[in-house]
Amino acid sequence: MIRLPLWxxxxxxxxPFFIQYGYHDSECYLHSHEDFSELVIVLEGSAEHTVGTEHYPISKGDVFVINQDTxxxxxxxxxxxxxxxxxxPEVLxxxxxxxxxxxxFQALFVVAPHYLQNHRFSSRLHLQSQEFAAVKAMIRDMITEYxxxxEGWQTYCYACFLQLCVRLSRLYQLTNTEQHRCVMQLAAATxxxxxxxxxxxxxxELAQMSGYSQRQFSRLFKEAYGVSPNAYITNLRIQKAQQLLQNTQLPxxxxxWNCGFEDQNYFSRMFRQTAGVTPSAYRNRERNNVGKSAQ
Structure with a gap:
């Protein structure tokens, strides 16, 4: 199998962003993405989308995301x-x-691509005529700028892309099929x-919110996100702490405390496990990096 890198x-x-129109008069060979995800909007015609050994019909108005290694x-x-x-996605x-x-967003960009890769997930977002026309106009604007x-084209494309992601994410929530509901249950908890x-x-609490048993929720979450729910929450807290260490003078x-850790020693231990250094060493390092870049 061919693995395509973004470069x-x-x-x-x-x-790390690329946009293009794709014209396919013949079949597109099986491949995977080495280090990027791909948002696909079907603008005209139809095809069979092959994912692994499965085949799914797709047509004008369909929208889906393919993650790396699929x-x-x-x-x-x-x-x-x-x-x-x-x-x-980890950059943008x-x-x-x-x-x-x-x-x-969690459903369209994280959970559904995972289900498509691993669970014979055939459901996808389908744009109706009015939304399809609006999305086509956004794409046209983005491609022209790209x-x-x-001057400023990267910022322009980035802003347009985020606007598109928000629009598609809102539309995904309105889709009402059994497969979509299963995805949305997990996505809502995340x-x-x-x-x-x-x-x-x-x-x-998260399991109850999603409608799954605690054991089933933990299993499904780890399959989709690669870590346990508790580890996911800890990572979010550490990311927030890194922001505060970089951008504030708070003790x-x-x-x-602001990041959800009631015990400072536990916070320092978890921060070091995640970031590789203590919170104080991280703050000093980031300040030094800012000072060097300003010279």
Missing amino acids: IFTKSEDF EHGFTGVSDFRICNIMFR FEHIYNIRQSPG NRKQ AYMEGHFCSSISVA IGEIA
Whole structure:
């Protein structure tokens, strides 16, 4: 199987993003993405979407996300035209916490791609005519800006991409099929974690919120996100602490409390396990890096 790295499409390391129209008169060979995800919007025609050994019909108006290491391709193409948007989610969504609090975002960009890869998940977002026209216009605007590369084009494309992601995430929440509901159950719990990680959250509460048993929720969550629910919450708290250490003069004990850690020693221990250094050493290192960059 061919694994495609993002550098084939763009050499930019500081802006890992690529957008294009894709025209397919013949089948697209099976491949996977080495280090990026891909948002696909079907603009015209139809095809069979091959994911691993499964085949799913797709047509004009369908929207889906393919994450890295997912083997996929297109067969049975008929007047098939798509828009490919390739990106690294860990970079483009790293500090956009608000969008990660959307159940639709968690469903479309995290849970559904995982289910598509591992659980014969055929359901997807389908745009109706009015929304389809609006999304096509957004894509056209983005591609024009990306190709012209005028002053500020990266910021322009990034802003348009985030706007598109929000719009699609909202629409995903309105889709009402049994497979979508299963995805949304898990996504809703994750979105709640993203918005309330500084508060006390138990796995039992999250499981009840999702409609699964505690054991089933923990299993499904780890499958989709790669870590346990408790580890996910801890990582969110550490990320927030890193922000506060970099951008404020707050005492470390106050930062620990603000991030949901009631015990400063436990906070320091967990911070070191995650970041590799103590909170004070992290703050000093970041300050030194800022000083060097300003020279």
